[in-house]
Amino acid sequence: MSTLLIRIRRGLPTSVLLLILGVLVIVPMLFIALAAFSSETPRPGSIGLSGLSLDNFAIFGSSQALGAVGNSLLVAGSASVLALAIGCGLAFLAARTDTPGRRFLYFAGIAPMFLPSLVGALAWSLLGSPATGFLNLLLHSVGLNITVNIYSMPGLIMVLALYYAPYAFLLVHGALSLMNPDLEEAAFVHGGTRRRTLRRVTFPLALPAVLGSGILIFALTMENFPVAQVIGNPAQIDTLPSFIYRLMNASPSRGNEAAAVAIVLTGVLLIVTAIQQRAVLRRKFTTVTGKGVKPKKVPLGRWRLPAFAAAVLYFVLAVVLPLGALLIASLQNSPYVASLGQLTEPGALSFYALGELITSDDFLQAARNSVLTAVLAGLIGTALSFGLAYTVYRTGAAGRRVLEFAAMAPLAVPAIVLGLGLLWTWLVVPLPVYGTVVVLIVAFLAVFLPQSYRGVSASILQVDRDLEDSAVLLGAHRTKAVTKVTLPLMRVGMVSTLLLLLMLCMRELSAALFLFTSDTRLLSILIFDNYDNGAMQGAASVSLLYCGVIGVIALLAKSLGARTVDGAR
Amino acid sequence: MRTRLRYALTALTVPLALAAASCAAPPSVAVVDAESATVDTSDGLVVDGERIADAELFEAARAEGSLSLYSGYVENSEKQVIAAFERDTGIEVNLVRLVPNRLAERVLSEQGAGRLGADVVRTSDYDIAMRMYDAGVFTGHDVPGADSLDDTVRYRDGAFYRVFNPLYTFAYNTVLVDPEDAPTSWEGLTEDRWRGHLGITQVGAGGSSLTLTRFQEERLGPDFLPALADQRPRIFDSSSAALESLARGEVSVATAVVSSVNIAAAKNAPVDFVVPEEGMAAYDYFVGKTTSARHEAAAELFLDWNLSQRGQDVFRQIGEFPARSDVSPPEILGQQLPAADSGLIVRIPPQELIDAAEADQRRWLSLFGYL
Incomplete structure (x- = not known):
């Protein structure tokens, strides 16, 4: 009898987590699966299992669908490699080298996160459109006959890489700065050269973070819709998300085929995730132990300045130029510019529109909603992820693999499709959630679960479980051991995850697209609506203020996080 | 950290101060005069x-x-x-x-x-x-x-x-195209001088695009769309995106909706629309x-x-x-704008539009090599 009770007690946390994941992730995906195999999109009141068929998958016989698959793989693959190169390079420079201005390097590494990819894409279309892009006007005004065309495959890859590099930076920087120097020192003591130590010890230790962020970036760029739409569409380059979007937006809507495409995409990415899981779970990557942490710096010698210059170049391309373009666009009194000189004429620029916007009800309400949803989703998401990661990596609970798969699954579902699944779910669930901010929080929790789970689990993998067990051995209750030992050791990872979640939620557009109502509009929705309506100036103005709001949140979060770290020292 | 926050706040006050200093409203025109009634x-x-x-x-x-x-x-x-x-x-x-x-x-x-x-x-x-x-x-x-x-x-x-x-017609950028030289008919869009300078909206963008396509097939004959495709127009996902590009001068002429052109022009976009000789789609x-x-x-x-x-x-x-x-x-x-009975405002009966939709869409997609 008592063993049964213990079993129930042991199984309870897992069951609760499973239930939460079920509502957040599995039910919406079932709706999508149902849509993929039916001839009608499922709607409350008309849900049935009759008429199931594979007809929707016939779309993969079309050259367009296959072209979109090919483009997606090429774009996501190239963008991930480029983003990893940028992010890991910067992380290494900032965490482990003597490059000057390391605080700036850290800032340059995460600053592009203040610019959601939608904003980055809008800004780059202002900068690099072949006819009137600001960069081209500049090049032509100094007599250079070079035309930058952002509406191209390299342009698409570059914009994606610029704005997804910070994901690699954050995760890899965390791993590199928490690394136990003992291992490297051991290598030195045994005669290893610096280069050899880096290659054989340091980089392999950072591998889980690199792999994790690589898969993350691959999945995110593969499902990225805003950049594909703003940069890829004018170049007539279709990717799977823009293909899905067009199917959804076709007249009449082809939601079933879109769901079929999404299902295939989900399947592919689940396989990728599974491969990566095996790689991470099979090996032990303990780098944080009870001993002091003070990794050594690598002297770069004559490469210090070039390294610094490369970081500056990235910062200029990802942040300075785009913000400048947005600022000019939001001040322009006419959308048409023939030369840069035209902008200096009296009356060409005015803060009027921006001033109007910042005081408008639409903007203020959207800003309030965005902050509220992001903060709540961030806090709840981090807590939930800790629960999940702890159960998966620290307990022998049955069904932990299921938990992990459910947590990682949204990674493979385009946010726009998951948003639709969530709409159907919350319309059917008899709770007054739909049409409120709560449903947006639920959506963000679901959509960003993989990111927060990945962040927290990377961090929990680095903390030696012996530390917590020692506390229990010495008489502490398990809860106390977790709160006093494990959590404080994970603080950098937890704060990074919270920061990441805040950013992601602030930036998210696609998931909210079907769920907002007039009084629960978000800033991202406001920007997309403006862009969608051809109001580029409005889109640029909101984008600029949006980056401001995100920047302020980042500063607050950073100062909060920094204090936790300092206080614990 | 506190000093950094202060720097950030100081940096923020600069644009705000600028905003207070130069807030001259741009010379725009109200589209709707709500107060007159x-x-x-x-x-x-x-x-x-x-x-x-x-x-x-x-x-x-x-x-x-x-x-x-x-x-x-x-x-x-x-x-x-x-x-x-x-x-x-x-x-x-x-x-x-x-x-x-x-x-x-x-x-x-x-x-x-x-x-x-x-x-x-x-x-x-x-x-x-x-x-x-x-x-x-x-x-x-x-x-x-x-x-x-x-x-x-x-x-x-x-x-x-x-x-x-x-009303769905076409519009031009008034800086890039002199009103004298602007095309006056749909047929005019197929002239050589517009090759590579046109923007159009894809057929799947909604009922508006389908109506325009039906109008073009019915009024301009089966040769028009192939000739338009030969011009290698830039294809946009929505008519708003096409108009935005037109205003920015990325294309010189684009299919556009009269009201959208009207609103864009009121916000100082250098765009104007054409009432084509063959009429326009409603x-x-x-x-x-x-x-x-x-x-x-x-x-x-x-x-x-x-x-x-x-x-x-x-x-x-x-x-x-x-x-x-x-x-x-x-x-x-x-x-x-011409009167409803002038023959220049072409409204396709709804059922006719629905019946032709699939074939029109297929033909358009194959002509323009689009998704």
């Missing part, structure tokens, strides 16, 4: 001498105080309509705006769950309106003078009404009161107002073609 509410709602609602309906609507509108209409235009309505009636309109296809998803889902939040739904596309009608979204309502409205305006016993028609916008309306009187008043002389005039000022035949066509950007 004289409103009398002593006995019902009377605007410019036209009685829109009797005292009973008006008071009931005022007591409800607000209504919820789900609309697929261009957001800025819908807001101008709402502003005029709110000014006339004092009733607040809460707008949920989505592009028609997504609006349809949303409305049908909410309707299926018995939780439709809208009192009034406005959408383009007869097909979408009929799907909503079949799902029981709309309930019949007779606007004043309903009997005099023919069956191209009043549908299914007043379940929904055609309110206005945006696509439909419908509005209806919902079965689940919680603000019934306000919803009815909104419909009545939409189809009144006053409401129709607001759409006219935006640049749309009014549905009521007794309201004269607008003058936009100094051009008097």
Whole structure:
């Protein structure tokens, strides 16, 4: 009898987590699966299992669908490699080298996160459109006959890489700065050269973070819709998300085929995730132990300045130029510019529109909603992820693999499709959630679960479980051991995850697209609506203020996080 | 950290100070002159001498105080309509705006769950309106003078009404193209000089694109679209995106909607539209009161107002073609638009459009090599 009770007690946390994941992730995906195999999109009141068929998958016989698959793989693959190169390079420079201005390097590494990819894409279309892009006007005004065309495959890859590099930076920087120097020192003591130590010890230790962020970036760029739409569409380059979007937006809507495409995409990415899981779970990557942490710096010698210059170049391309373009666009009194000189004429620029916007009800309400949803989703998401990661990596609970798969699954579902699944779910669930901010929080929790789970689990993998067990051995209750030992050791990872979640939620557009109502509009929705309506100036103005709001949140979060770290020292 | 915050705040004050210093409004033109109408509410709602609602309906609507509108209409235009309505009636309109296809998803889902939040739904596309009608979204309502409205305006016993028609034509960038040199006909777009300088919107963008395609096939003959495809136009996903590119000078000439050109020009975009010799396509916008309306009187008043002389005039000022035949066509950007019976405003009957949709779409996609 008592063993049964213990079993129930042991199984309870897992069951609760499973239930939460079920509502957040599995039910919406079932709706999508149902849509993929039916001839009608499922709607409350008309849900049935009759008429199931594979007809929707016939779309993969079309050259367009296959072209979109090919483009997606090429774009996501190239963008991930480029983003990893940028992010890991910067992380290494900032965490482990003597490059000057390391605080700036850290800032340059995460600053592009203040610019959601939608904003980055809008800004780059202002900068690099072949006819009137600001960069081209500049090049032509100094007599250079070079035309930058952002509406191209390299342009698409570059914009994606610029704005997804910070994901690699954050995760890899965390791993590199928490690394136990003992291992490297051991290598030195045994005669290893610096280069050899880096290659054989340091980089392999950072591998889980690199792999994790690589898969993350691959999945995110593969499902990225805003950049594909703003940069890829004018170049007539279709990717799977823009293909899905067009199917959804076709007249009449082809939601079933879109769901079929999404299902295939989900399947592919689940396989990728599974491969990566095996790689991470099979090996032990303990780098944080009870001993002091003070990794050594690598002297770069004559490469210090070039390294610094490369970081500056990235910062200029990802942040300075785009913000400048947005600022000019939001001040322009006419959308048409023939030369840069035209902008200096009296009356060409005015803060009027921006001033109007910042005081408008639409903007203020959207800003309030965005902050509220992001903060709540961030806090709840981090807590939930800790629960999940702890159960998966620290307990022998049955069904932990299921938990992990459910947590990682949204990674493979385009946010726009998951948003639709969530709409159907919350319309059917008899709770007054739909049409409120709560449903947006639920959506963000679901959509960003993989990111927060990945962040927290990377961090929990680095903390030696012996530390917590020692506390229990010495008489502490398990809860106390977790709160006093494990959590404080994970603080950098937890704060990074919270920061990441805040950013992601602030930036998210696609998931909210079907769920907002007039009084629960978000800033991202406001920007997309403006862009969608051809109001580029409005889109640029909101984008600029949006980056401001995100920047302020980042500063607050950073100062909060920094204090936790300092206080614990 | 604290000093860094202070730096950030200092940095923020610079643009704010600049904003305070140079806030001159750009020279823009108000599209809708909402203030010009004289409103009398002593006995019902009377605007410019036209009685829109009797005292009973008006008071009931005022007591409800607000209504919820789900609309697929261009957001800025819908807001101008709402502003005029709110000014006339004092009733607040809460707008949920989505592009028609997504609006349809949303409305049908909410309707299926018995939780439709809208009192009034406005959408383009007869097909979408009929799907909503079949799902029981709309309930019949007779606007004043309903009997005099023919069956191209009043549908299914007043379940929904055609309110206005945006006009689909082409426009040019007035800096890049001298008005003298601008093309004056659809055929003119196939001249060599426009090769590589044209922008068009893809056929799947919605009912507007399908209407334009049908118009081109019917009016301009089967050779027009292939000739247009030979011009290697840049293809946009939505007409708004095409217009934005036109304003920025990325293309010189693009297919565009008159009202959108009107609004863009009011915001200093160097764009103007053409009334082509062969005419232009007019696509439909419908509005209806919902079965689940919680603000019934306000919803009815909104419909009545939409189809009144006053409401129709607001759409006219935006640049749309009014549905009521007794309201004269607008003058936009100094051009008097042709009358409904001039043969230049081509409205395709809804059923004809639906029947031809699939074949038109297929042909267009294969001609332009698009998704």
